[in-house]
Amino acid sequence: MKGSHYAVYLRAREHWNTRFNDIHVPLSYLHGRQLLLAHPAADADVVIPAILLHDVGWKSIAEEDQLRGYGPTVEDESLARLHEVEGARIADEILAAVDYDGRQRALIVAIIDGHDTRKESLSEEDALVKDADKIWRYTPVGVDYHHQQFAIPVASHVAWLGRQIERWFFTERARQMARIALAEVEQALAEVGHV
Ligand SMILES: [Fe+2]
Numbered sequence: 001m002k003g004s005h006y007a008v009y010l011r012a013r014e015h016w017n018t019r020f021n022d023i024h025v026p027l028s029y030l031h032g033r034q035l036l037l038a039h040p041a042a043d044a045d046v047v048i049p050a051i052l053l054h055d056v057g058w059k060s061i062a063e064e065d066q067l068r069g070y071g072p073t074v075e076d077e078s079l080a081r082l083h084e085v086e087g088a089r090i091a092d093e094i095l096a097a098v099d100y101d102g103r104q105r106a107l108i109v110a111i112i113d114g115h116d117t118r119k120e121s122l123s124e125e126d127a128l129v130k131d132a133d134k135i136w137r138y139t140p141v142g143v144d145y146h147h148q149q150f151a152i153p154v155a156s157h158v159a160w161l162g163r164q165i166e167r168w169f170f171t172e173r174a175r176q177m178a179r180i181a182l183a184e185v186e187q188a189l190a191e192v193g194h195v
């Protein structure tokens with residue numbers, strides 16, 4: 001990991017120990033790196049810190065309230081918004097603390113402030129962050145975690161995920177990665193009955 005990204009990582013990870021973020025964010029980081037290979041013109045110095053920092057705001061929301069703010073049925077939109085606002089604030093503080101470039105810092109904060117509730121993308125970097133945020137849902141660990149947490153039978157959850165690919169993702173590479181990951185899950189289900 002590049003030194004300037006590592007400095008952000010060290011501070012960002014202090015905020016990951018809630019929800020499933022200590023699994024979700026590292027996976028999103030790896031997916032983001034793969035997406036960047038297909039989008040070499042995108043600024044990795046915006047995309048990578050934005051991914052590392054995008055969900056730090058969940059730490060500001062009590063764990064018993066978090067489940068109402070995400071998932072197939074969001075019961076309380078204000079919680080989804082709150083984790084973005086808090087995340088943008090904390091990210092801005094962290095980027096200032098590591099003396100990150102001011103122009104890139106502003107772009108990162110703008111991406112985080114809307115990474116879930118803003119349905120359009122602001123830029124190629126924003127699109128890559130949004131896509132990297134969602135691919136993990138298609139991996140065995142994401143499928144297993146979510147279907148249990150949302151109390152949805154795994155087969156129904158997998159079928160639902162398949163129907164979201166076209167509308168969720170902004171880039172063709174992300175759709176391809178999601179389809180490949182889901183195919184692995186479907187194969188495991190067919191072979192052994194669980195992910
Ligand atoms: Fe989020």
Ligand SMILES: [Fe+2]
Nearest residue numbers: 024054055133
């Ligand atoms: Fe996320």
